[in-house]
Amino acid sequence: MSETVLDISQVSKRFGATLANDAISLSLERGEIIALLGENGAGKTTLMSMLFGHYTPDSGHISVMGRLLPPGRPRAAIRAGIGMVHQHFSLAPNLSVLENVMTGTESLWRPWSDKAKARARLMEISARFGLKVVPEARLGDLSVGEQQRVEILKALYNDAKILVLDEPTAVLTNLEAEHMFATLKDMARQGLSIIFISHKLDEVMNTADRVVVLRGGRVVAERRAMETSKAELAGLMVGRAVTRPLREAATPGVVVLEAKAVTLREAGVERLKAVDFHLREGEVLGIIGVSGNGQASLARLVGGLARRSAGEMTLFGRPIGDMSVREVVEAGIGRIPEDRTHDGVIGEMAIWENAVLERLPEFTRRGLVDRKAGMDFARRIIDGFDVRGGTPASRIRLLSGGNMQKLILGRNLIEHPKILIAAQPARGLDEGAVAAVHARILEARRAGTAVLLISEDLDEVMALADRIQAIVGGRLSPPVSPERVDARHLGLMMAGEWAREREGAANAV
């Protein structure tokens, strides 16, 4: 009854000095869901990229339905029935859903395209798998969850028999993720085979039939989901026990930053609507919410990159106007941007230049940059924050994500800021780096820094924050204490349910 649809055999791939995949073998049955579990850099994405023909394996081979797949040819992979749903969607925001799905399916030499036929086919697939879409909607107007649905539909439209999803829940809300996994299970029942890449244990345990754990480019274990536990998988994935630090009880100090009814309008849209919050010395205020609900604007507001349109703000008890980035930095406010590579660093510049750029006035004498002092500053950060993989003069692009984040943390924390704004500080990092970043944030908290932690990761917020507020559609909920709420309650808050919940008011601190 079981029928092997995909057979990956002894596949290896080397990038420079690192062996990204080391003789990996894997087989997939019809109607089966496999979870590929591993930390960042374990080789999951490399393996799937070879499956899809983006990379050519150095050795080993891949066969689909018993037929050998020619290496390095995405078209051949699509024709063989492999459909890939990328982490960053490969869709065109200016086209309609239907046009996106059709792209690449018709010959360019055809004088016109048969939209009516394509539309009928799309609707048929959509109905069969319960993936609802409006074919005429412009893709850019859809939510991230809907866009992912389009990406899956596009794979199915191409007659995919094997669906590969690269960290499908990274961009989804919890509710959207649940829907998606329900759909995946339904697809598997209808005979599709599915591989999904993940490093989240919950979803792996709930969805997969079989779990393949990768570490350091090798398959270290293969388990039936029924016969394993989260603890075992975590240990296999990391290779050692890593525990994230937890905050200890502490008494917060005076209020250092307070916002009253602050409204922020950007590009004609109200991103923050009359928000109230305050930050105290030596405490972490966690702001949870699904991305796109105004947390980026909140970080920009406090970080000196946006001008509020209404409301009052006080800093260290004094009312403040709009502050520039330089004033913010000079006031002792450290900032960790949400998007490391986009905002946090300038990849082609040296580590020392990245270290001093936001505090350039301090390193400038009569218009000239004090290179030596900058180098020394960078070296202090590298030593103090365990940044590995570069010297002050090497380009920062060469650092791994975790080390880049340590450098960003270091340039903010080394001068003991009074306030730290940390937006998604652990996003995309592996367990070891997450633990290091959390430890640093807690260390700063102990030293009296007021931390504004903006995060989508409930575990992170529960572990670090003294108080939690949810942000939904630009509005902030009243704060709650993590001791008095559970994940379900926070989930409701993230869905904007606080307004109606009497209980929420009772828990307010």
Added chain:
Amino acid sequence: MRFERREQIPPALALLTPLIAVAVSLALAGGLIALAGAPVLTAFGKILTGAFGSKLAATETLARAAPLILTGLAAAVAFRARLWNIGAEGQLYLGAIAVAAASAHLFGGLPGVVQIPLLFLTGALAGMVLLLIPLWLRLRFQVDEVVTTLLLNFVALLFVSMLIDTVLKDPLAFGWPQSVPVAPEAELPKIIPRSRLHIGLLVAVAVAFVVHFIQARTAFGLQSRAAGLNPSGAAFAGVPLGRTLVLVAMLSGGLAGLAGAVEVMGITSYVTTELSPGYGYSGIVVAMLAGLNPLGVVLAALFTAVMFVGADAMSRSLAVPSYIADVTVALSLLCMLVAIFFTQYRIRR
């Protein structure tokens, strides 16, 4: 076969790149010379003797290099900050006509030591103004400056053409459309008497060192580089993007305007619409050949000047079309772009 991004660019390779590019482009040009029916090695010999073979040739080459260095710097500083100034030609003309007008009507009586620096400043200011307009349009309305600076070249040239036929027309030029000449005190002293080589070359080389210093050592240099490499990262770090771009535009436009000033005060002493054989455009090639390095610009400008002057001489003596020079310079740019690609990527099978 596929390309992989190199993690480190070996310094030797970075230095070799332009040399390899030039060598390949010369080889390709050799093929064209052979097609034109001339002996290739002789032709290259003629190019060299044409550019360096006599005192006259050498001074001519160096005199040509001076404006190329300045327009090359103008492109290099702008491109570093991702400001696509394609308008150096127009800025050069505006600088030139401003100098002629100012010298004839404003500073004419002043002694050279005072007047020459004043006129340099005048030319630079005129170039700045012409680049600040498209910059303002970009900052205010997101208008692409590639289009605006390019089109302003024609506007500037036609404006100059109008001026030299009307208010600034030289009444002693027998009706030819040329501007009033600069005052005799404003003519740049010659480095070698009775040649066309004037101190403008020294000015240009000195300016290249100053620009290099600004980019390598000053806070402004660091900020403008950051703004060019990653605007949103620079903004996050508090680099004032608009103000930085305004300063970059002033520097770039000023350099192009200075090129026009040097050309008028050093070579022609009056402005015609044939003042520049495309120095503004060639400056882009020079800057790219130099990898946007200000000191490299000096060498790249010399190479370009050698090709232009030498190929002229070659075409005269071997009856090969002098377009070979343009073709070789254009080829060298193409080769350089390919070579830059290979410094950043390596081939893997």
